[in-house]
Amino acid sequence: MSSPLRILVVLPLYGGSLPIGRYCARALTSMGHAVRLFDAPVFHSAFTGLKTLELPPSSLGPLENSFLQVLNQGILAQVEQFEPDLVLALAQAPLNRLSLQKLRKAGVRTAMWFVEDWQVFDYWQAYAPLYDVFAVIQKEPFQEKLVAAGQEHAPYLPLAALPEFHRPLTLTAEETREYGADIGFLGAGYPNRRLAFRPLAGRDFKIWGSDWDGESVLAPCIQRQGQRIGEEESVKIYNASRINLNLHSSLKTDRLVSHGDFVNPRTFELAAMGAFQLVDRRRLLPELFAEDELACFDSESELYEKIDYFLSHPEERAQYSRRARERVLAEHTYMQRMQQLLDYVAEACGPWRAAAAQTVIAQPLQELLQHLELGPGASFENVVHRLRQQSGVLSDVETAILFLDEWRRQYRGAGAKCCRVTRG
Template identity: 90%
Template sequence: MTPSLRILVVLPLYGGSLPIGRYCAKALSGMGHAVRIFDAPAFHSAFTGLKNLELPPSALGPLENSFLQVLNQAIWAQVEHFEPAFVLALAQAPLNRLTLQKLRKAGVRTAMWFVEDWQIFDYWQTYAPLYDVFAVIQKDPFQEKLAAAGQPHAPYLPLAALPEFHRPLALSAEEEREYGADIGFLGAGYPNRRLAFRPLAGRNFKIWGSDWEGESVLAPCIQRQGQRIGEEESVKIYNASRINLNLHSSLKTETLVSHGDFVNPRTFELASMGAFQLVDRRRLLPELFAEDELACFDSEAELYEKIDYFLSHPDERARFCRRARERVLAEHTYAQRMQRLLDYVAEQFGPWKAEAEQAAIAPPLLELLQRLELGPGASFENVVHTLRRQSGALSDVETAILFLDEWRRQYRGA
């Protein structure tokens, strides 16, 4: 069993892995770990604001690199303050080579969960060997390529759901009117989706999400002029749609159903909500869900045929929903993924040490450090500074520490 650990989760500035990082942090916290998040998105507007300077690339590039260096200094400051045993980075997290090298030198174990398609995002070639573990959502040939690039620790870790968030909802009549539809889709307007969905124009079909600019045929279906939809509202949309389309994205248009390998997060999230979905077949899908748990299609023609079939068979939709939800709760939660990742790190690099083993600290003081979210190596000054920022009644240990600080200041001139 993994002991309670101090874990720093480094989020990306933006992108699809951002909510996944938050789900990981919530799962780890629910598992009993002390979790701190480096909230990179808080700096995103400042980073993108650099483009407003209207500088040429030769001048803008160095500025952006300097900005990312400042972010890494902030990450390292948080590491020094929090003293994590483990740093988990999500895809496109702003960790640079120097910071990763410092983490390795300091004995802090690191992992990236690369929830991207390796054939589209190729930065893994540079950064994968710098992490202790590089978890991926695809198998060979990607894992073989990672080993050849110097990263032998690349476990397959498919995506998941957070059941307490991705859950069935009872919607109000007003919400049903706003979000409800026979057919629903939430996601970006990739080329294959635009072409595959056009024959559905004119039906009771609602499209939510961004990047649908210039789409004339489907324009009446696009909600809110293509505004981005937050995670909480997405749960309502999925629950309100009688059939959720789950067509994996592709930049190619010669084959609209790509028959790719990895399974997107939407598949697990919809299943966890007990919401019905039609998902295109993926090579890694059969080992995650059974045939009677998810309704799949292999072509556009089969997609249109199954839409009509399942709209007229609500009882069968309900059976698929029930079985898929049972599968997710049993095998595909973020808590289960995080436990698998922690177990893998321990298998490869040795057992995790509990904080009490890392430093010989009296239990009352260790408990105080944990509550203040400080590591066992925190300096006396750091403890005092953090204590003075707290409010409420002081415990005996807190009173003793502050008294000692006052004595030190008065009699030692500190």
């Protein structure tokens, strides 16, 4: 696809798919597309604040629904103003059925990347048929069930990494002391993890992340009293740990190593950083990584054995890490996933509409876009927004753009549609 697209990425209010949505937006921007975010998390505190009213469920429920209706009106307003070629929603994005129906009626293409376990989160049954494309991280029997529900366009799209963010770091001595450990884990305290990790208590083991409340055996290992860890800091933690544990979550405790199918984002992110990991074996893992790229375990006993083995064999840890990083950079980046998704949408829904009249960008404007870290498909609005964040003396091109923006505001009104900076 040679022409840049206009893509609205709708983020969830909170949750594990939130950073994935941001990675998708960054990848699409790097690919030269004009990207706008519906940044739902900025409304999260207001949404949760409704609970402080101490209302009974019969009163709180309608209030929460009304709040979500306002968010949907905001999404539709952005669609009307931005005129995207595609609305891409991440799992649990606050797009309701009525909004999806309106988008379909208006001819706006929609896609969701459902980065959830279909057996745990079942809202897909009501929403999947309303999207033009419903990408998933699992295969059968999920895809068969989607067809039965009325969604025939459900490509398998595994997770990925963002190499410019998930990268090897050189840590300071202070950072190494704070984050470093023989064994590290970052994630929520699911029941299977609590039980599997308890035999490691007393070792040089640091646990980072939330939902470890009431865990007495592992309490000395839990860092910062179980506070949430941001994405930036997580990269430092992964780089500092000699062995990163990567046990996929499970609510069940009868089998701590579940041998499930989907592969979590941590697997790709750790590999992209060149950080060593021990990951529980998953059914879909062999088609993503080779045996000599990831060190896997099938049981708790094998996990403990391999921890001891790899702590005493640093050269083998380095070899695994190097090969895993090479595989991610070659095949498992968010830019590759986004291109695969866009190609599938075009295949399922027909070619992308012809771009508006194209003009050749003059060299000064090309240089300005590069300076602002924007792609050639950046909207006029995005260029103005970035310019207003800059400081210093304005160039002739910058002055002209800001003057044009002021003219547009004064004479065309706040509801005018923005021009688009495109290339020939």
